[in-house]
Amino acid sequence: xxxxxGYRMIYIADDExxxxxxxxxxxxxxxxxxxxxxILTDKEGKAIDYYCxxxxxxxxxxxxxLGNSFTGEMKPRNPQQYCALNLLLDEEVPVKLLTGRxxxxxTMACVIAALQAVEEGRFEKIVFVRNNVQVKDTENLGALPxxxxxxxxxxxxxxxxxxxxxxxxxxxxxxxxxEVIPLAYLRGxxxxxxxxxxxxxxxxxxxxxxxxxxxxxxGSQVWFDGDLKQRDKGVFEKSQGLEIMIERLQGNPLFxxxxxxxxxxxxxxxxxxxxxx
Numbered sequence: 001x002x003x004x005x006g007y008r009m010i011y012i013a014d015d016e017x018x019x020x021x022x023x024x025x026x027x028x029x030x031x032x033x034x035x036x037x038x039i040l041t042d043k044e045g046k047a048i049d050y051y052c053x054x055x056x057x058x059x060x061x062x063x064x065x066l067g068n069s070f071t072g073e074m075k076p077r078n079p080q081q082y083c084a085l086n087l088l089l090d091e092e093v094p095v096k097l098l099t100g101r102x103x104x105x106x107t108m109a110c111v112i113a114a115l116q117a118v119e120e121g122r123f124e125k126i127v128f129v130r131n132n133v134q135v136k137d138t139e140n141l142g143a144l145p146x147x148x149x150x151x152x153x154x155x156x157x158x159x160x161x162x163x164x165x166x167x168x169x170x171x172x173x174x175x176x177x178x179e180v181i182p183l184a185y186l187r188g189x190x191x192x193x194x195x196x197x198x199x200x201x202x203x204x205x206x207x208x209x210x211x212x213x214x215x216x217x218x219g220s221q222v223w224f225d226g227d228l229k230q231r232d233k234g235v236f237e238k239s240q241g242l243e244i245m246i247e248r249l250q251g252n253p254l255f256x257x258x259x260x261x262x263x264x265x266x267x268x269x270x271x272x273x274x275x276x277x
Contacts (some may be wrong), residue, residue, distance in 0.1 A: 100260030
């Protein structure tokens with residue numbers, strides 16, 4: 001069975017292409033799940049058009065624009081980024097997941113899109129959650145005489161990289177646009193009108209993901225990003241939360257997923273993949 005990536009790339013010969021555009025009929029045995037993307041390509045494999053399956057109907061995907069006054073804009077550099085950016089803008093899909101190796105743009109896209117949504121008034125704030133604290137199978141923060149935000153600061157640095165550094169983080173927190181919640185303190189919360197953003201979610205068990213999704217109340221969404229090949233503790237190899245979420249939720253109208261395979265950070269960053277066996 002083909003691994004689910006959230007999109008299909010397909011070449012349609014010229015004699016079938018006109019029929020597709022007029023009737024949107026795909027070749028036999030080709031079936032898309034709900035919220036799965038279709039990337040049409042030419043003979044060389046270059047993307048020429050994009051669609052998304054919505055309630056059994058293929059909807060053409062417009063060029064996605066991400067940008068805000070805080071971080072600037074982001075334009076898609078490859079077909080998977082094109083689909084990912086569109087997914088982040090889709091208000092009908094409240095549970096979103098982007099996966100990919102370091103440098104594929106998943107965190108940058110999530111941060112820029114989330115800040116854009118807050119700036120446009122679609123959400124009141126971003127609630128940042130990352131697994132680093134006292135829930136089962138997490139690291140203990142120790143005593144908390146100081147501010148929780150200060151103790152969480154090292155875990156916020158990937159977010160800070162895309163929003164003006166530590167000063168940017170401080171400004172967002174002071175303005176009430178960013179709330180930082182250690183995973184240990186998430187239980188029992190009911191979060192409204194916010195984007196709950198879980199970064200580096202490969203370090204989550206199935207129970208952690210259930211805990212996070214269970215906090216979504218009226219007007220909120222939950223976004224995850226993660227690297228399926230990078231886990232920091234053995235427990236997350238045993239309970240692979242993201243893989244379970246993909247397996248169980250694919251095709252659900254409330255869930256959208258895109259795997260981003262191409263490193264776009266830099267040519268040097270792409271060399272890291274050469275060290276794999």
